[in-house]
Amino acid sequence: DVKVTQSSRYLVKRTGEKVFLECVQDMDHENMFWYRQDPGLGLRLIYFSYDVKMKEKGDIPEGYSVSREKKERFSLILESASTNQTSMYLCASSEAHRSSGNTIYFGEGSWLTVV
């Protein structure tokens, strides 16, 4: 069965803290994604990675960075957390687009509250 695992379901952090959100997939997928989900805004792409050590900015990269040292692991980093980063964060993975219509698989999400 397809599996995308996010290490933390619920986190509470203080303003200014450095926050790491970890994600692991077991499907040998090339692509990995970090989305932020907010009510009324749907899913917005923060960063995605199409290979180890490769990354591309999404729609809302400000205040975030990512790391992909191994194919199966993709980390989202908030260098200095702020209250406007309180949100649900979704990790996802997919195959590279060699054939048509590869779908995307999601983790369960990480609820981050910054106080």
Add this chain to the structure above:
Amino acid sequence: AQTVTQSQPEMSVQEAETVTLSCTYDTSESDYYLFWYKQPPSRQMILVIRQEAYKQQNATENRFSVNFQKAAKSFSLKISDSQLGDAAMYFCAYRSSYGQNFVFGPGTRLSVLP
């Protein structure tokens, strides 16, 4: 850039009835893929149905079917014989044939009334 719009933030349906969720998208490309994803209260997003733009035939998965109107850039989801377990957020998504990213709409929250 592609955009996906879902004009119904919330909808409700009686159990066993049929409901249609709307989705429109904007693209200049001719080859792409469209998806409907379901996010139940447990929060893990799962694929409901997928449509290749080059296929004229509408995709169907059991009680779920789509009405794909390529010229109108419309991709609605029909749920027949609605069940309590269908209650969830539903997201419409677009993926270009030329890119890796998925673009999601804002979602429609579906309630199923007993």
